[in-house]
Structure formats: C-alpha cells, structure tokens
Amino acid sequence: MSAILLPVAARIAAALDTANGVSEHEIAMRLMKVTEEAGEASAAYIGMTGQNPRKNITHTTADVADELCDVIIAATVALHAFTDTPGPDLTAKLDTVARRLNATHL
Template sequence: MEHTDTGWETIGRLHDWLHENSKYPPEQEVLLRVLKLSEEVGEVAQAVIGAKGQNPRKGTTHSWQDVEAELCDVIITAMVALRTLTPDAAEAFASHLDRVAARSLKG
C-alpha cells in the first residue's frame, strides 16, 4: 500500500474534527490534548507488560503488534497536540527534527 500523505494532512483533518466536536475553550483543548499523551504512553506500557507476560496472574495478554499500534497512537496523539498548539505543526516538527539530527548525527 502506497501512502502519499506525509500524515500532516490527515492530522489536520483529525484536529479539525476534534475542534468542531469539543465542548472546551481552546486553551483547555491544548491542555487536554497534551494530557492525552500520558494516557497513550500508559497504554504502550500496558501492552509491553502484556507482551512480555510480566503479570503472572494474567500471563501474555498482548502481542508486539499491539505495542506497535499503541506506539502509533502516541505519535498520532503528539502530532494532533502539536497541531493544536500551532497551525504550522509540520514546519515546527521538521525544523526540530533537523536540529535533533544535526546535534545527534554529527560526522
């Protein structure tokens, strides 16, 4: 399957849909979107624990594909939160990624 959308177009549509269906003022939307990240990260942790079968009472409850899906949810949630902060989210992310790469991938 070929994807031509870098994701930001879809993120914009998700942001617009969430905004249109929000009952909160914009400043609360930002806070709630950022807090949503914590929830999603917790779901990644739960999936990893389940994939490793760490809880002897429950055993193996998740697969590594579940972990992948939860990580994707974290990325999507972060992208929507960034878009909520700025309409130039794609540019802000690309610029920051360039700075991190320049700092980390020297040589």
C-alpha cells in the same frame, strides 16, 4: 514518517475543534491524550513481556507497535494546538535531532 500523518492529524484536530471547541481545557485534554496513549503503549509492553503474573502474556509486539502509532498520532494532533506551522516545526525538530546525531557519529 508517513506522508499522510500531518494531513490526517490536521483533519482530526479540525474535527475536535468543531466538536469540542478550542478552550484551554480542550487543549489540555489533547495534551493529556498523548500521555494516555503512552500509558496504553506501556501496558501493551507489560502484557507482551508477561510482567503481570495474574494475566501472563496478553499482547504482542504488533500490539505495542500499534499503541506507539497511537502515541505518534495523538502527539501530532496535540501539536496542531500549539503551533500554526506543525509541519515545518516538526521538520525543524527532526533536522536538529539529525544534526545532533550526525555530530555524535552514531
């Protein structure tokens, strides 16, 4: 993971706090942004595979990757609204997943 993800996400979260406040509605909007970005990643995949016969192939693997990056950024920004320690929380989660992966010998 990029070393700049958390600091940039913190800056985005701070800018959103300043511009929009930190009401329950605003926090919900940040969470919904993750879903919006995931939808865009799905749409890019549909476009990459040509699943819409009317449109044919409209996206590339790079487009899907770009949208997935947007999902990661949006999720990291949203994470800042739910914890004061996003870095350690993310690291702990990754450690848990890594231990589970190691236990399954994959």
